[in-house]
Amino acid sequence: MKNIRNIGLVVFLIGFAVFIASLFVGTYKISEDKLKSLYDTTEKIDKGDTITASLKKAAIELEILDKEFSSQFSFSSHLADLLNKSNAAISDGLADKDGITAIEVEGIYDLAIVGGKVIYSKDVVLAVFSDNPKKQKLLIDNTSWMFNESKLYEKVDDFKKDFENKLKRINGKLGEKYFVWDNKYSRFDLVKAASNGPITDNKGLFLFLTFGLCIFGALMYILPGAILMGGPGIKNNGVYHDAATSRGWIGILAFVFLLFFYILLYFYPWLIVNWTSIVDPFKGLFIEGASASQWFLYGTLYTVSMSVMGIRMFIKYRHNRYQIVRTASVLFFQIIFAFLLVEILPLFDLPAMDLKNAWPLDYDMFFDWNVTGHFDSGTVGIFMFVWGVVLSAIVIPVMVYFYGKRWYCSWVCGCGGLAETLGDPYRQLSDKRLITWKIERWMIYSVFLLAIIMTIFAGYHSYNEVNYPEMSSKDVLFGMSAYNIREWYGFLIGSIFAGVIGTGFYPILGNRAWCRFGCPLAAYMGIVQRFKSRFRITTNGGQCISCGNCSTYCEQGIDVRAYAQKGQNIVRSSCVGCGVCSAVCPRGVLNLENAPNTNGSRMEAPEVILGNEGLKEFLNK
């Protein structure tokens, strides 16, 4: 058994090493065909042509067309230049026809600058473009503020500067619909299209060598636990002797890996195209020949990690049916709702929506693209949107009232699901100090407030988008753009907090750092749980011996013992009801229950702990 375990570990490490090494193989070369395959498939044929031709020209000028690069790093360092150059070329090309040309500018200057004085006016524009009302309107709309009845230019140079800046913007905008903006998605597409080598040639093989070996090795390591751990029961033996689970060197390594992984995934996805190529065959099961995005890679990794570590949970807690049912539930919701349905819905022209993901955790629910995406998908799309609203506004509070927030956080939620499976070995690392509880409350409710403000902006924007499509500056409220606020929220909360810190820090801060300090949905449900719910963790009379297992293994950092040793039930907004405090308690003191709150029975500390008859009689007198 021990040997199987050790072999499993070696197999896993080989798979993991191949996975890491796969980032550093292959070559990168962009060709006309590749560009065509990327951009010439859009429905408007002339658009694709324009983009491809321009990119090709720019690539030739930069001398990178058909040039082979030995790594994604050197290849991608040219992409900003390529895209900017191509976009600028497209604008310049269009300026002749629809914009203001250099010759026309000279014409304007001839009339607008007389004897070193600026006399720019509407008449000047009308005169220069006497045969072109379109250009007349364009220029009047954009430069009327520079006419000499509204602005006096003392220096000719000032006028020219303003005018040329404005022109740049006018001409620049002309090509916008043909632009391939320089962002992480375009870079990802280009690097992926350009990639070549053993991985792109043998995707299936590499899928086996990475995912295959890792899953196989992990299972070989995990399954013998059923026998090696020695009978069903709580087996936390050696948790604090193990470098992986006590912030030792293995934990630090895991932390560094996770940190790099999340930073690459969120901010530099074009550097990990090889990993996405590995899962292309899997993506192909949903859409034939489709190319996997970084999000598909992430979804696959996420679901696979949860499933494998879910099996570990089934073995570790095989004596505890609450843990088994709960783990089966999070796996079900991850595999079906968060993964499969999100892949399948778009096949029926429906929005790729995770139907269990509730606002405000699902923070982009009211973004314009999401709202219009639903409204453009017909009745089912609208129904899905309405479901999202009903889920947050009605289902969530009602369910929290009856069962506590655990029904979501440790039974349904994807973040919670990962925490309860992949993160379970790290649960004891959450900080239990009072000061941390104070920090927690400040942080999580601040994020909740931010989420509400951000949603108001996004909602206002979407409302205008749907009802007043012709309105200008639809996104601006109180002088701030919804786009900016959304972007900042997505960057700080959606990516850095939920991803990089939330999961990256598992081996350091425990498995619920996001859920405890950052999740706005947890904050929302926490308020309901604390003030209006039947849920509590019951303390069993006077049986507590203050051993501290409950507090140690509380992933939310609740000092459970502080309540239990007073004979007080535990009612805390942050409790996700994982049930592990009850599982690890050696004296049968703790139990998760939903019950009425009669005479303060839910959370009041008893004046006398059950057992001290003398003191009870004395105080009753």
Added chain:
Amino acid sequence: MEHVVIIGNGISGVTAARHIRKLSNKRITIVSAETDYFFSRTALMYVYMGHMKFEHTQPYENWFWEKNRIELKKGLVETIDYSSKTLSLSGGDQVTYDKLILAVGSKTNKFGWPGQNLKGVQGLYSKQDLDLMEENTSVLKVERAVIVGGGLIGVEMAEMLHSRNIPVSFFVREDQFWGNVLPVKEAEIIGKHLESRGIDLRFTTELKEIISDESGRVKAVVSSNGEELACQFVGLTPGVSPNIDFLKETDLETEEGIVVNQFLETNQPDVYSIGDCAQFSKPAAGRNNLEQVWYTGRIMGETVAQTICRNKLAYKPGHWFNSAKFFDIEYQTYGWVHSKLQDGEANFYWEHKDGEMCMHFVFDKASRKFLGLNTLGIRIRHEVMNRHLDADSTIDKVMEQLKDANFDPEFYRVYEDEIVAKFNVEQGTNISAKKRSWKRILGVG
């Protein structure tokens, strides 16, 4: 300001300090030689097993003491002068008191076995014992450990060693596990469970001698049947007794422990004793004169705090209860289930077919009054059982409301219907278990 000095920072001493602080403004000092801060003694095993770090066994953060104006003094009390109310600490420090609480705890029993002080031979009670055990089992490889004494600490030690893959032979003097407490059926379940985990259980076996190697470390033990067993570690766990050697032959009245009346007062003015070390001159009905469990220590601390703060209160615990865990089997008890049925008692016993779960009820044969319950593998709600005992419920009522008493986590299999059916067959009754009622459980309506 009156100065209350407490010797011992275990559960009873610390509870006394906390409650005196709640009730008064007195100056409070806790003196301990064991550790800087209060920790849960019962959790030491989990530190060795790697479930927790030692810090996790400390129920209060370190700032707690200063915030609550409880002074902590590390030091070993050598002598007490009751007339000048002065403690002398090793190292020469002196501390004077107005009120003194002796909460000095226990020490491991040693019965004069040859070789009992060899290296690699130890008990398990204090933090120092834990450190010693870590050392004794890591300096050189332990091929086999022998544990002597079949009680709670013995089984804890066995579990600790087992967690590090050290083979354990377990000498038990009686013919069953924890013979003075557990009825034979429960003891059999525990015995089988221990054996299933690989413990070499040897009943009716006593320790005769511990044999030393040339360096003064244990190399073998000789058992009462003459067998010599090679081992590198010996755990002595034949129970504990009050840790009062330094108080003997002084003006303080001591016997096995420090003799106290029902108010926890000793024979010396302004000197009290609580916890493991207190010996009641007249124990409460049905209880021992020494009570060495966690919660009785806590209750004595709560009680003496009232007395010291001018609400003179007698120690009066409620119905007996206790719990423990033997490897993976949890044990709970409410009321009295003696190892042998007492006169006039009847019992009802149910065991799960897998043999790792049971419920054992004891009641008065004539009146059918419920007297006590032992359970293995099923958690029971303390309040519900306590209420039955308070109300002198009959066994039939306990059966009828058995579902209220279940405290197992959600989705666990329940056996109340099966248990009640068996009860009906054996007792010729016709009880059907009522649905669980929150009204009854919460004591309303």
